[in-house]
Amino acid sequence: MGRYVLRKVPSTLLVLVLASFLVFSLIRLVPGDPVAALAGPDATPEARAAIRADLGLDRPLLSQYVVWLGHVLTLDLGRSYRLGGQVGDLLADGAANTLVLTFTALALAALLALATSTLTVVLDRPWLNAVMSAVNTVAVAVPTFVTGLVLVLVFAVLLPLLPAGGTPPDGYLARPDITLQYLLLPAVCLALPAAAALTRFLTESLRTQMRQPYVMTARALGIPRRRIVLTQALRNALPSSLTVLGIQFGTLLGGAVLVEAIFAWPGLGRLVEQGISARDYPVVQVLLLLSVAVFVLTQLLTDVLQAALDPRIRIEGGTR
Template sequence: MTGYLLRRIPTAVIVLVVASLLIFAVLRLIPGGPEVALAGPDASPEALAHLRHELGLDRSFVTQYFTWLAGVVTLDFGQSYQVGGDIGDLIGYGLLNTIVLTLSALVIAVVLALALSLAATIFDNRYVNALLTGVNAAAIALPTFVVGTILMFAFGVRLQWLPAGGIPPNGLGDSLSITAQFLLLPALTLGLPAGAMLARFLTEALRTELRQPYVVTARSLGVSRTAIVLKHALRNALPPTLTALGLIVGALLGGAVLVEAIFGWPGLGLLTQEGIFARDYPLVQVLVLLSVTVFVVIQLLADILHAWLDPRIRLAGAS
């Protein structure tokens, strides 16, 4: 396992370095600049030039990049141009809200995937398969903003069973029941498509396992299909599904941007949107790099867990 880690970690580091360079470069291709957003459209060229000098934007690209990268490595993210305040403090506040939302959506996705996959595998008839396929396809095909709008209108506006947006007035830690009410709609919106995608991976993995020789032997000995799926096939289908789960967690982080905007959930997604609209380079750079870092780390952990569960993975790379 140590050898496998030594092979995977350098790749992850290279990905992060390349990502940081691309993020820093691409943001500077956006028309306009932070000095225009700060000074206003009627600012004189002299005022814009002075502001660019104050912000350090008149230095060379290489100098700006390495100065920013050094700050990121030392966790000195600097100040926000437009949103205001220390970037580390802004991220600290939004990160907790995003983690709570993403973990809740992940729980919903895993439960939904297990329910759909096990039902499709155990109750193997055309009516159940048709129903589950329809539910799965609808969850994947409907855009997130459509699902969020429907849930908000139905349960938040029309029926008024749940809050239509925002967070509890006294924070997430005030009351578990109140927090759950505010969290349910955005977590469902984010978790439904992820659960449907994960269900496809798990269902295919289970059906592949059911074609293996050990299943034929077990069925000939009188073991029920349910027992085979739950006790043997599910355990063997989990390793490849974990890799898919790592990708789906990355999709959850990306989808959180839109979901937080729909429901007014003050997390990193909503903060990223505000930073982009305001051309707040320092804030957006750190937020996007943080998203890439989380995605890479989660994928690395998923690969490590996959290799730990399936020795063939780590031994194949050593040959």
């Protein structure tokens, strides 16, 4: 298992290095100049040149990248141009809220997918298959901002049962019941598309397993369909579903930008939006690199978990 992980590490590091350079370069193609925003419309060319030199923006792009990468590797993320404060502090404040929301949505999506997929395959009714297919299609097709606005309108305005936005005023651990109320709407909004994608994949994986010879043998022995699905087919279908779950985690992080804006959730998504609007290079490039790193490391983790659950993957990987 250790050799399998070591074979994955070089490609992961290469992807991260290339991603860091692309993020650093592309962010400078965004229209607008942070120096002009900082100096103001009445600043003299000399004042603007002094600010540009102080920020290091007068150096060649490659030189700026090397300096920035060195600071990132030493966890010196720099200071925000416009939002104020250290980037690391801004990142820590927003990351906690985003991770709570994302992991809640991921757990909700996984539970929904597991329950609906298992129920669909166990019952195996045409009408249920049609209903689940329609629900999944709607969940994927409807944009997140539409779902969020509908949830707020129904459950916070028409039926004032849940808060329309924000985070628990006393923290997440002070009152779990209050925390659940604040989390429910944004987590459901973020989880629905991911749950639909996971349900489709897991359902098809289970159906594929139900056509395998071992299932036919079990059915011939009189073992009930429900028991076969829960004790054998589901266990064999889960390893391949972990990869999809890892991809959905990255998708949830991306979708958090809209969800956090709709529900006034002070996380990394709102921080990215503020940083781009203010042309705040240090904030935006660190956040984008963090998003890529989380996605790549999540894929590495899912590959390792899948290999741990399915020894064939380790064997095939060792022959390449």
